[in-house]
Amino acid sequence: MKKQGMVIPHEHGGWAMVSIPFVIGMLSGKPNWMHVFLFVAWLFLYLSSYPFLQSLKKRADRARMIKWGAIYGAIAVLSLIPPLLTLPQLALFAPILLVLLMVNIWNVKRKKERAVFNDLCAILIFSLGGAAAYLLGGGGWDRMMVLIILYNVLYFMGSVFFVKSVFRERKNKRWTVYAKSYHIILLVVPWIVGNPWMAVAYLFSLLRTFLYAGRVIRPMKVGIIEIIGSIQFLILAMLWL
Template sequence: MKPIVPHEHGGWALVSVPFLLGMAVGGPTWLHLPLFLAWLFFYLAAYPFRMALARRGNRRDGRRLLRWAFGYWTAGMVFAIPPLVHFPSLLWAGPVLGALLAVNAWYAYRRNERSFVNDVCAILAFSIGGVASYVVGAGTWDAMALWVAGLCVLYFVGSVFFVKTVFRERKNARWLRASKGYHTLLVVALGIVEPLLVLPYAFSAARAFAWGGKAMRPLHVGLIEIAGSVLFLLLSAIVLRVTNLPTL
């Protein structure tokens, strides 16, 4: 039986970039391997679960999707045991993730997964992976965990704006203005806090102005998003390690 896996490049960037950023800033340990596998399987579990909600009229297909979701979730729980044994404080992530994923489930049930609110809730959920990864590496909770999550949220919200302005909202002038305004305010605000923080978002802002509102092939958008995610990851890791950021 063919495994059910997500095909959206954005989802794979969300599941990996915050986690890798947290690991790079906090420092890698052997616990990152089971933690990432747990995180990956939880991500895989969410996909067929949402599909089952969206296709609730087909009971046979729904049962098949839920079996895959349960299998992935079980594997995730097994791999989560070592990190939780060493860092039981990570259990806080469960209720927070549950609340955010409940919102995603509601939008899937309503067949409105492209909602901006739904996208933001998914981004918040995935950014928690960056917090957990940082804590496992650093061995402690501090303000840097929030910087890791916050920078990821800001970057991926910008990605949502950009993708909408080249696909579903390409002819919507308000979305294009919102995208350009968001990236402008983001660069200005971060530049005031710490000038080096502008670097991870330079490509993101340039992309919004250069290609926003233009017709583009999905492949080209995907390549731009991959390049942007890699640049964001590398530059954010460097900036967070070499600067003394204020406590949030």
């Protein structure tokens, strides 16, 4: 990427998290044309947050980061107007998103962006996109909305544990235990909340973790595994959610 080129997030996990919860939420309700505007707004809010957060870390390139963050943010705001006019209730998500984003900013400024709690807050932000899509599709502030948030948070937190266990914490045996234990719990939660078939959507994650946690694995292979896992989660979630 050229020095003055566009600023684009390079983490594959971010692209999955910005899209999969949204699609699940949209299809759990009734898809309509306003979802196109809402998704564009949601996508550009994500694109905007990336350079703004990066600007807190990269002083030498701060001006370019802020410029692209502002451009993406303007597109997001304009795209958000039609959905907000259609359903003003969407604005109720704003305070929650701001609080979670403030946690991310606080951790970035203290160089603790890899903390598990920071990851959880980021995943909650993405999962709320699914809740908003569900509400726009005729859903309510109901059990289904809670499940959309819950199941997405559970899945993507599993990715956090897995990725840490094969990269930054690969030599830490405790993290291997944490990752495997978490994925066993994943199979139990759907039974507890009365939706046992959803446990099937987490079987791939469990198998992936028990096969590779604590082992040396190439980043590209991890990326491919995560893409496959995200697609199968989306398909199975729509079958049983």
